[in-house]
Amino acid sequence: xxxxxxxxxxxxxxxxxxxxxxxxxxxxxxxxxxxxxxxxxxxxxxxxxxxxxxxxxxxxxxxxxxxxxxxxxxxxxxxxxxxxxxxxxxxxxxxxxxxxxxxxxxxxxxxxxxxxxxxxxxxxxxxxxxxxxxxxxxxxxxxxxxxxxxxxxxxxxxxxxxxxxxxxxxxxxxxxxxxxxxxxxxxxxxxxxxxxxxxxxxxxxxxxxxxxxxxxxxxxxxxxxxxxxxxxxxxxxxxxxxxxxxxxxxxxxxxxxxxxxxxxxxxxxxxxxxxxxxxxxxxxxxxxxxxx
Amino acid sequence: xxxxxxxxxxxxxxxxxxxxxxxxxxxxxxxxxxxxxxxxxxxxxxxxxxxxxxxxxxxxxxxxxxxxxxxxxxxxxxxxxxxxxxxxxxxxxxxxxxxxxxxxxxxxxxxxxxxxxxxxxxxxxxxxxxxxxxxxxxxxxxxxxxxxxxxxxxxxxxxxxxxxxxxxxxxxxxxxxxxxxxxxxxxxxxxxxxxxxxxxxxxxxxxxxxxxxxxxxxxxxxxxxxxxxxxxxxxxxxxxxxxxxxxxxxxxxxxxxxxxxxxxxxxxxxxxxxxx
Numbered sequence: 001x002x003x004x005x006x007x008x009x010x011x012x013x014x015x016x017x018x019x020x021x022x023x024x025x026x027x028x029x030x031x032x033x034x035x036x037x038x039x040x041x042x043x044x045x046x047x048x049x050x051x052x053x054x055x056x057x058x059x060x061x062x063x064x065x066x067x068x069x070x071x072x073x074x075x076x077x078x079x080x081x082x083x084x085x086x087x088x089x090x091x092x093x094x095x096x097x098x099x100x101x102x103x104x105x106x107x108x109x110x111x112x113x114x115x116x117x118x119x120x121x122x123x124x125x126x127x128x129x130x131x132x133x134x135x136x137x138x139x140x141x142x143x144x145x146x147x148x149x150x151x152x153x154x155x156x157x158x159x160x161x162x163x164x165x166x167x168x169x170x171x172x173x174x175x176x177x178x179x180x181x182x183x184x185x186x187x188x189x190x191x192x193x194x195x196x197x198x199x200x201x202x203x204x205x206x207x208x209x210x211x212x213x214x215x216x217x218x219x220x221x222x223x224x225x226x227x228x229x230x231x232x233x234x235x236x237x238x239x240x241x242x243x244x245x246x247x248x249x250x251x252x253x254x255x256x257x258x259x260x261x262x263x264x265x266x267x268x269x270x271x272x273x274x275x276x277x278x279x280x281x282x283x284x285x286x287x288x289x290x291x292x
Numbered sequence: 293x294x295x296x297x298x299x300x301x302x303x304x305x306x307x308x309x310x311x312x313x314x315x316x317x318x319x320x321x322x323x324x325x326x327x328x329x330x331x332x333x334x335x336x337x338x339x340x341x342x343x344x345x346x347x348x349x350x351x352x353x354x355x356x357x358x359x360x361x362x363x364x365x366x367x368x369x370x371x372x373x374x375x376x377x378x379x380x381x382x383x384x385x386x387x388x389x390x391x392x393x394x395x396x397x398x399x400x401x402x403x404x405x406x407x408x409x410x411x412x413x414x415x416x417x418x419x420x421x422x423x424x425x426x427x428x429x430x431x432x433x434x435x436x437x438x439x440x441x442x443x444x445x446x447x448x449x450x451x452x453x454x455x456x457x458x459x460x461x462x463x464x465x466x467x468x469x470x471x472x473x474x475x476x477x478x479x480x481x482x483x484x485x486x487x488x489x490x491x492x493x494x495x496x497x498x499x500x501x502x503x504x505x506x507x508x509x510x511x512x513x514x515x516x517x518x519x520x521x522x523x524x525x526x527x528x529x530x531x532x533x534x535x536x537x538x539x540x541x542x543x544x545x546x547x548x549x550x551x552x553x554x555x556x557x558x559x560x561x562x563x564x565x566x567x568x
Contacts, residue, residue: 006472007398010389014382015401017442021420022408028419042425090314096307105308107555108315111322114547114558116501118522119540123325126533132339134324141340166318174559198303227412230503234523248414255418256508264418272415279410 026272033265041261055266065267067242068250072226075161075246079225082165084218087172088210092202094173095180106177113170121234124163125150128235150236153243160244164231168224172217179213180206219282226275247271322544329353329537336534352538362542364514365521372437372506372517373499379441380495384488386442387450388480392462402451408444413504421508435509436517440502446491453487454480490561493554497547518543 033055035041041048059065090109094102112120127134128149136146149159183206191201207214229248232238238245238253245253251271255264328336329352331345356362389395390402420439421430429435457480465475481488503519510516516524522539551558 003466003472004395007389007393007395009472010385010393010476011395011401014386014442014447015404017379017382017438018405018408018444018447020423021416021439021441022411022444023404025416025419025423026411028422029415032419032422037422042422090311093307093311097304101308102311105311105315106559107551108319110559111548111551112318114497114501114551115322115544116503116519116522116547118503118519119325119543120321122522122525122536122540123321126328126537127321127324129533132337132341132533134341137340166321223412227414229414251414251418255421261418261422268415268418272411275412275415276410 029265029268029272032262033269035262037262037265039259042259051262055263056270058263059266059270064242064245065247065250068245068247071157071243071245072228072247074157075164075228076222076225078158079161079164079168079228080218080221082161083168083172083221084214086165087169087176087217088207088214090169091173091176091180092206094177106173109173110170112167115167117167117230118234120163120167121231125235128159151240153240156236156240156244160232160235163235164225164228167231168221172221175217176210176213179210183209215285219278223275223278226271226278322548325537325540325544328534329541331534333532333534336537337531352532352535353542355535356539356542360521360525361513361516362518362521362539365516365518366542368433368506368515369500369502369517369519371433372502373496375433375437376441376495376499377492379437380446380488380491383442383446383491384450384481384484385476386447387452388454388476390447390451391454392457392459405444405447409448413439417504417508424509430509431511431515432509433515436502436506436515437499439505440498449491450484450487453484457483489554490557493550493557494561496550497558500543500547 034050034052036049036051036054094106094109096102130136130146130148130151133149135149140146147155150156187205187209188201191205196204227248228246229252232244232246232249233252236244238249247267248271251264251267254260254267258264327343327345330348330350331342332347332349332351335342335346386405390398390405416439424430424435424438427435429438461479461483462475465479470478501519502517503523506515506517506520507523510520522536522543525536525539
């Protein structure tokens, strides 16, 4: 093989796949969102009509979409602080000692991150079950009332969120722990000599030095919750009464259950714009971070 | 000084105990899953529940393979994993191309690689389905595997790693008359074993757990993966939790074993993904 041709042979197949399934779909979504594409359009392209921005105007008048949007705002608002603070706390504590026992404990916190969501959801549905679930047994055995974990509109949000928090912290703990171990011991010892106690050392030395890792974890967690899908999809199917339907789940339902591909594509473009905006803000802030 | 050290040690001990309790709570759902999978159906529905199975049985595991089609789902899942390893090879080749060659279009192609890292799957799922449908690939294993076959981020990681391979080594091989493909497979790949290990394990995990695309693409039960089969169990057999727990264990326990063996690579891989 010729040396000038070689790079194209190496790069070509992957780029072709990336273009087909990474870039091209955005263009298709943008186009389809301007049509009335549905199940009949899937069978024959001639059934597809151009409808301009009708899908978008319909979207912003659709109470279901607004509900999904507010649910997503709620999940972001509660989920992000919960995941970030919990991951930070566990990482700081795990970093206390490099002993074998502490190292072994890491595995326990990490393992939920590599298990499949469907299996996880079955296990949690069983725990949450109102008739024979373990959680209600624990509540009643200490004299509390049993709860409707997944069928109470408000509680369902938290129950679904809890599973995501449980699954989401492991990865962040690993990232923060790696950053913590990169902090030079000298700094902490110097602060110690100056009379700073453990809390002050953590608050004024460790956490500021974590800076970028913490920022990174916050942004990826934020984007993760903006895309929140798996847990409500398998645990509640978005119910009860749509209270756990996220924007992603709304798109999925409109697209694959109602076969309103045009309408769903409009939803996915709105989600894309939101996520792209968050990513750009992140890049901006990172640049400013470096300037200081 | 020594009382200070004792106080320090006591604090470490307290933190250790607190972390151990936290770890047990985190791991408890898995323990509950495993224990319940060995309970007879009646016992799993009992209230108050038992912790340890009173009359342990493996009947549910047998049912999964004998009466339900989990053997086939397992094979399908492994096939999806196998196809995704082809993707791994393609991404390694692309990473090498970007790392070690100057060519026309390199800049914008690499920009494309970075740009796709920002696009979430929920945004592309509808159009990707339409694209696969027009390629007549819905309801095929290839259709299940194709959308996630290559990812910008993994190409990026391969490129970062392969940039460190010395040019002299490659030039020497060229002078000896080795072809470009031969150089890739007999020099570059052996030198890149660490990154292959990390990515290989992560690819396996992602393929094993894959749910969204099998769910969207496979209409025919013959093509279901373990995840999809499992989610079906959720709808059909709400009254047999121990069967569900057995199926969940079937999916989760292999991941535990994989983690026990490859812990270092997995943790490294996830920490690397943190650089994104």
